[in-house]
Amino acid sequence: MKAMPRSRGDKEESEKHIGLLKLVQILSFLVVFVAGVVIGLATSSHVNQHFNPQAEVYSFINHYSTNAPVVEEKNCTILKECEKAEDCLSMKVFLKPNNLTHSMSDDELFWRASMVPTKEEYPYKRVPKVAFMFLTRGPLPMLPLWERFFRGHEKLFSVYVHAPPGYKLNVTNTSAFYQRQIPSQHVSWGTVALFDAERRLLANALLDFSNERFVLLSESCIPVYNFPTIYKYLIGSDQSFVESYDDPSRYGRGRYSRKMLPDIKLHQWRKGSQWFELQRALAVYIVSDTRYYSRFRKYCLPACYPDEHYLPTYLNMFHGSLNSNRTVTWVDWSMGGPHPALYEKANITEGFIQSIRNNGTLCRYNSEMTSICYLFARKFAPSTLEPLLNLASSVMEF
Numbered sequence: 507m508k509a510m511p512r513s514r515g516d517k518e519e520s521e522k523h524i525g526l527l528k529l530v531q532i533l534s535f536l537v538v539f540v541a542g543v544v545i546g547l548a549t550s551s552h553v554n555q556h557f558n559p560q561a562e563v564y565s566f567i568n569h570y571s572t573n574a575p576v577v578e579e580k581n582c583t584i585l586k587e588c589e590k591a592e593d594c595l596s597m598k599v600f601l602k603p604n605n606l607t608h609s610m611s612d613d614e615l616f617w618r619a620s621m622v623p624t625k626e627e628y629p630y631k632r633v634p635k636v637a638f639m640f641l642t643r644g645p646l647p648m649l650p651l652w653e654r655f656f657r658g659h660e661k662l663f664s665v666y667v668h669a670p671p672g673y674k675l676n677v678t679n680t681s682a683f684y685q686r687q688i689p690s691q692h693v694s695w696g697t698v699a700l701f702d703a704e705r706r707l708l709a710n711a712l713l714d715f716s717n718e719r720f721v722l723l724s725e726s727c728i729p730v731y732n733f734p735t736i737y738k739y740l741i742g743s744d745q746s747f748v749e750s751y752d753d754p755s756r757y758g759r760g761r762y763s764r765k766m767l768p769d770i771k772l773h774q775w776r777k778g779s780q781w782f783e784l785q786r787a788l789a790v791y792i793v794s795d796t797r798y799y800s801r802f803r804k805y806c807l808p809a810c811y812p813d814e815h816y817l818p819t820y821l822n823m824f825h826g827s828l829n830s831n832r833t834v835t836w837v838d839w840s841m842g843g844p845h846p847a848l849y850e851k852a853n854i855t856e857g858f859i860q861s862i863r864n865n866g867t868l869c870r871y872n873s874e875m876t877s878i879c880y881l882f883a884r885k886f887a888p889s890t891l892e893p894l895l896n897l898a899s900s901v902m903e904f
Contacts, residue, residue, distance in 0.1 A: 601630065601715045606666070606688050612706060619709035620794040634718035636740055637711035639666045641693075641703055642725040644673055647888035649683060651728060651895060655904050656682040659733045666711050668693075668703050698803050701812045704780075709793045712786070719743075721783040726848075726885040727835065728894060730863050732904035736881045739834075744872050746785050749778030749833040750818035750826075761810035766801045770819065778818035781835035781884070788825055795820065832869060836862050836880035848885045854893035859901045 610618065640646065646667075656663060665686040667675060670693070677683045688710040693703045704722060711717050719740040729736060753759065758777045784792070802816045821829045838847040849858075862883045869879040886894070898904055 597629065603713050606686060606710060608689060610689075612691075612702070612709075615706065615709045616793045619712040620790055622790055628715075632716055633661060634741055635662055635664050635714070635716045636737055637664045637666060637714070637717040637720045638723060639668070639704075639707040639711055639720060640723050640725065640727075641668050641707065643693075644670060644725070646675065646683070646725050647891055648725065648728055648886065648894070649675075649677070649681075651891060651898065653682055654895070654898060655729050655733055655902075657904075659737070662733070662737055664711060664714055664717055666707050668707050696808050696811050698806070698812045700780075701802075701816055704813065705793055705799075708784070708789050712789055712793065718786050719783065720786070720789050721834075721882070722781055723835075723882060724781070724884055726887070727781075727882050728884070728886055729881065729904075730836070730859060730883050730902060731878070731881055732902060735878075735903075739871075739878065739881060740783065742872075743785075743830075745828055745830040746788050746821075747783040747832060747834045748817055748821055748829050749782075750776045750822050750829060750831045751778060753777045761806070761815065763805040763810070765805045769798060769801050770823070774819060774823050775815070776818035776822045777814055779833040779835065779837065780813040781833055781837070781882075782817060783834050785828070788821070788828060791825065792817065792820070798823075830870065832879070834879070834881040836883040837885065846885055848887055849890060850887050851889040851893055854886075854890050854897070856897060856901055859897055863901075 608615075638652075646652070656665075660682070663682075665682050667683060667687045668690045669675070669687055671690050675683055675687060688706065690703065690706070691699070693699050707722065708720055711720055721740070731739075752775070759772060759775060761777075762772050762775045764772075798820055799816065802812045806812045806815060838849075841847045862880055864877050866877075867879060868875045868877055870876075871878070
């Protein structure tokens, strides 16, 4: 039996229902859309209210941190008040450490001191200085004499003191020696530890990029000329002053060990005074050397003394043209023995000091000959301080 065809009325009724259904769908979509917009706006408002106070807190913290006193690590100067925040990488601290206290090991210190800028120009007005490096067993009995020598020339020198660990110089904050002790280690005479201390002094002094000349002194050393004379002499020199000579005796070549081959040969072996003066370029080479110094550390053992052989030999091997092969520190070895003569109060006369200043001999300075050969002298007992101070203005002219 066939189905009856729909009437026209039924068709119209069906189309009407379909239209109502589509209208309901459209209205539902609009309601959902509007609800979503409302919820989104409400959520955004809540988020802004939550984060704005946080942003204000972070802003306050950043402002406080920027203006707060900056306390550096112990390797750096403590900056209590600064117009702007400074750190260990600031140019001022990099070029001239204000505080000699640090926690670097020797290897770290030597690595840091070996850095050399390849750019020739300096980003500041550089005034070359002389670094006076004191290797002392404790007190500095000649300190008043040195303070008088330094007075009025503060921009032209730096002082460094290597004293036994735990010892502290008792000086006022106006002294040239105030807070000038470097981190030190124990030193034994005749051992490699002695030259370790000398390298430690050099490395610390190299951290100040204004230091151009480096002179090693002991607690028994004195200046025999005034500061302007010594400064001009050292800064104007084309060479360094390290005594270096071939000694064929058992005290020279006799201390050589064939175990140093092939790095160091007998014909390169030299001897010289411990008390040296170096230009900056050579000082950098000395603190940078590992290969040859390790040979001395291992094979130059008593009765071989590294402080008498390493520097003269190393410079002879590689930098002879930069060295004058003489020292500027006068010492009297005429008494014989392992130590030079020690002078007491009774020895200090005008004639004696003048004989050190000009003993009639000549030495080469740059391309000319000069009668000024010694700038410093040793060994002077503490009792000599008073007569030396009395002669300082009339003889040494300071």
